[in-house]
Amino acid sequence: MTIKLVVADLDRTLLNSRKELSPRTIRTLQAVQKQGIPIVFASARHYLNVAPFLKDLPADYLLCSNGAGIFEGSTRNVLWTEALPLQLTLEILAETQLQKELHLRSIGGIKDYLWSELKNDPLPASWKEHLNAPVLTLTLRTSDPAGYQAHFATDKRLRVFTYFGEDFISILSANASKFHGMTRLLQMLVITPADIVFFGDDQNDVALLEWAGTGVAVANAIPAALAAADQVTLSNDQEGVADWLEKHLL
Numbered sequence: 001m002t003i004k005l006v007v008a009d010l011d012r013t014l015l016n017s018r019k020e021l022s023p024r025t026i027r028t029l030q031a032v033q034k035q036g037i038p039i040v041f042a043s044a045r046h047y048l049n050v051a052p053f054l055k056d057l058p059a060d061y062l063l064c065s066n067g068a069g070i071f072e073g074s075t076r077n078v079l080w081t082e083a084l085p086l087q088l089t090l091e092i093l094a095e096t097q098l099q100k101e102l103h104l105r106s107i108g109g110i111k112d113y114l115w116s117e118l119k120n121d122p123l124p125a126s127w128k129e130h131l132n133a134p135v136l137t138l139t140l141r142t143s144d145p146a147g148y149q150a151h152f153a154t155d156k157r158l159r160v161f162t163y164f165g166e167d168f169i170s171i172l173s174a175n176a177s178k179f180h181g182m183t184r185l186l187q188m189l190v191i192t193p194a195d196i197v198f199f200g201d202d203q204n205d206v207a208l209l210e211w212a213g214t215g216v217a218v219a220n221a222i223p224a225a226l227a228a229a230d231q232v233t234l235s236n237d238q239e240g241v242a243d244w245l246e247k248h249l250l
Contacts, residue, residue, distance in 0.1 A: 159174050
C-alpha cells in the first residue's frame, strides 16, 4: 500500500466525544508527517472552527465548509473556493424568514463566520455587509432536517447536507462538497485518488469513502458510511484513526 496523503474528517472521526484531539492521535499524525506524508483536515466546519486544532497539530491542508474552501495549513492562504451566488444566498435567506420551523444559524464566508440563535428576526444590520462578500455555506436550524434537506435539494443550484444527531442543515453551491474539494486539491498536489487514505463517519463523507484508494470508516459511523468504506477501524473514542495509521503506516 502506497499512501501519499492522509485525509480525515474531524467531528466523530478524528475528534473524540469531547471534541478533542487525543495526545495519541496528535503523536501519531505528527509521526506520519515526519515520514513526508501530508495531513488534510476535511471538515464541515468553517475555517475559523478548524483553526484552533492547528495549535495541537498543524495540518498541511484544510478542506473546510464541506469542501467549499481549501486552505494551506501553515500560511492559512486560500487556495480555492466555491461560493454561493449572491442572489441565491438572498433567496434562501428570504425563504428562511417565511418558515416558522427554519432559523438562520450561521453564514460562513471565506474567512468570516457569523453565528447566531436568530429565529424569524430580521437579519442584523451588522450582518448585511457580509453578504457582499462570497458566502461558502449557510446553516439553517430546523426540527425537520431531512424534510428541509429534501425541500432545498430540489433546487439544482444547491447541495444540502444533514448530520447524524444534529438539528441543522448546511446549504452550499451545487459544485461544493468534500468530494469536489478533494478532487481540486489532488489536482494541485498531482496525487491520484489511489494514493490517499480517507477517514470519515457521516453522510457527507460517503462519496470520499467510496472514491479514495483506501476509505476507512470509524466504528461509530452511520450505516451508509460503513457500507461505503473499504475498511472499518475502531471508534473515535477508541482513537480509531491513530490505531489504523499505527498498524498500516508506522
